[in-house]
Amino acid sequence: MTAFLTLIIVLFIAIAIWQMVKIFDLAQVGSSNSQVATDKDNKINGYLMMGFLIFIYAITIASFWYLGDLPLTSNSASEHGPGLDKLMIISMALIFIVQTITQFLLHYFAFKYKGEKGRKALFYADNNTLEAIWTFIPVVVLAGLIIWGLFTWTSIMNVEETEDTLVVELYAQQFNWKARYAGEDKTLGMANVRLIDIDRANILGVDESDPNAQDDVITTELHLPVGKPVLFKMRSQDVLHSAYMPHFRAQMNCVPGMITQFGFTPTVTTEEMRLNPDIQEKVANINALRLENKEEIEAKGQDLMYEFDYLLLCNKICGKSHYNMQMKIIVETQEEYDAWIAEQKIFKNSLTNN
């Protein structure tokens, strides 16, 4: 209903302005029968160009003011996060400098050189020096960004599997996530979708005859010990999915028929993150908003109050319930993690009809 009312109001505003333009039009009859810009048009639109420049700056400032705390450029929870955030902030700063200057020049020139009858423009067709300068400057700046970016990219993507690495399989299906841990033997058992046996609750297609698979642990929550490198081996059983873990600055597609991988080291436990003042402020803000929509949220059966948690969400269109494909991630101390994993059922014992 709100939407409809809004539409109607907008429509009325549109009609009002339309009528005003018509009046404006009628008032002009006879003064010129051509629709080419007159000096008056040039003047009005020249000033509007300056107005628009101010609008661009204003919307930039307003966006920073109201939405400035949204971007994930601080408080990352992985080892490579701060480096990435730094590169992001520097790129952003660069963009804003260039944006501010070029938009100024564009709109200021449009205002300054607005046409007047009788004036002649400067015949100025070429200047090789100038063009060389503005070819060369982007080359240098971009070269710097490319080199920095590539070093960062290589160090993130080339994860080496060592003794210390925790290997976890992320398994995607319409529309949920599962995690599989290697268990005591630190080796994931073989798996293929052809081995899925729903009757025996072997939903991931783990090879029952593989000795490495017997102690694997399959869970619906992702627990990670803090400070330990984790390497995700990702599989999907049906369509493309993407494992997106924004707080860890991590993302990789899950592709049916192949195993993709992404690794990082979590650095902040869920508990610590909840105590972070920035996060607390964000959560308080969200909860204030949620209280305003109390009835609606409760009608949906969601918890009213929000508590911070790391999340894994699906970020590749995957079908009807794509918008609700998520898994909670809990980063905890090694002891907590050990206690949790010990409680989980191992694969061998999770099968039915044994």
Add this chain to the structure above:
Amino acid sequence: MSAHADTHAHDDDHGHHHKETFVTKYIFSQDHKMIAKQYLITGTIMGVIGVMMSMMMRMQIAWPEKPNVLFEALLGKWAPEGVMDADIYLALVTIHGTIMVFFVLTAGLSGTFSNLLIPLQIGARDMASGFLNMVSYWLFFLSSVIMCISFFVEFGPAAAGWTIYPPLSALPMAQGGSGMGMTLWLVSMAIFIASSLLGSLNYVVTVINLRTKGMSMTRLPLTIWAFFVTAIIGIVSFPVLLSAALLLIMDRSFGTSFFLSDIFIQGEVLHYQGGSPVLFEHLFWFLGHPEVYIVLLPALGITSEIIATNSRKPIFGYRAMVMSILAIAFLSTIVWGHHMFISGMNPFLGSVFTFTTLLIAIPSAVKAFNYITTLWKGNLQLNPAMLFSIGLVSTFITGGLTGIILGDSALDINVHDTYFVVAHFHLVMGISALYGMFAGIYHWFPKMFGRMLNKNLGYLHFWVTAICAYGVFFPMHFIGMAGLPRRYYTNSNFPLFDDTANANVVITMFALVGGIFQLVYLWNFFYSIFFGKKTVQNPWRSNTLEWTAPVEHMHGNWPGEIPHVHRWAYDYSKPGHDDDFVPQNVPLYDGEEELQH
């Protein structure tokens, strides 16, 4: 290297016309000007459909799962009691993208202006093959009709995103839209590609062979350079999408495994073995990325022409502009992998694509700076066409700059497939190309219909659109950087994103106002076709050849001989001339030097 173009047969012919019936004049016309108008009208209708879809999506995002009379009226069974269904949301996402990218900004933009301007600006009687040109339009029309029919099939239209990645698009059991809807999508696109190829071949052949006497390649207006290079990119890359579509049809209907392997869905294992969805992504983006430039280059060409004309100045750095078009065209075919940094392909490949992608920023920057310098010390005629051109430069800069982030593989990890990407490409190719199209329409409307568009409505249209475009897409970057994924039917299952909800409402408001104000343009457009003020022959005092042709359209474009060309298209305000423009067909006076470029 100028090619003498007039064919004698044509010259002899134009005096005594063949009888034209309604059908040969308005429907199965082989005249490039009529075909251009047909493209424009069809593109406009598709554009209205595409924009309405985006309005519905925005309303769903701002007020998720709320009943809405508009949904009930337009979506029927897909909005029971006015609440939009999650399946149809994805279908809207998909069809909005497909229609806007291909049907509006490829066919509507290139089809209209390449057809209208190539013969008129190079001094040719018509396209090299009028018949192929006609076939090209009617194939486009057919593909539009099939795409629209797909809205009405039982399980809805294609809903796998405009990128139709398999397996989602390949398996009818994966989602409703992957059944008959996807079949129609593929058929429609295959026909569309055939249409586009016929058109492109025609443009290339016409530009190479039919230039009038004196029209050397270095005297071509930048519009023609842009259309010419765009057509070449299309010829190189569209067939690859066609092959991808054909292979996908094989996988869907004949049980092959090009893109599918190891799939378990709805309780059964499928037989597919050994294919890879990543292969499809490569094939798709081998077109998909050049497609961005197929959309953008014509808009930039149009802008070059309009900015020079209305600044009453030569375009700054003609040679650099041509070189940058060529550089962009070349680089555009080797950057497709930047859509796939996290697709599971080898990270080293990602490094290579980062390198090529950031290279393409260089010619783009050169173009932006050259536009700004063209304005400098000009005598700017701020017509609606000029405003849209300046608007294009503005959104091209704002949208292009964030490409530096998305093209950087490391930074892409965390913003990939978020609203940051949506904001980026809508500004840099969606809005920019749309502005280019509007600029072209305001500028060449007199050439097409012999009448003028109302300028005050044009001003109103521009300023509201400009404000709304920034109002929609600027704040959207921030939402994207918060990690909000695109293509979510509702965000309400993620309390984490609750603090983006208000911004989304504001964005939707801007979108609705901007969308509704396009009615001002539509009214202006259709009203002026019939009742607009009659135009003079050269209303903008422009140099290019199309304005030497009579206002009343005639078959063959010029009565008598085709004008010969003696100079480039940008002799505006040249010292030594009384007027501030010197059309290309005016010979050099004694002792006048032609600018060397």
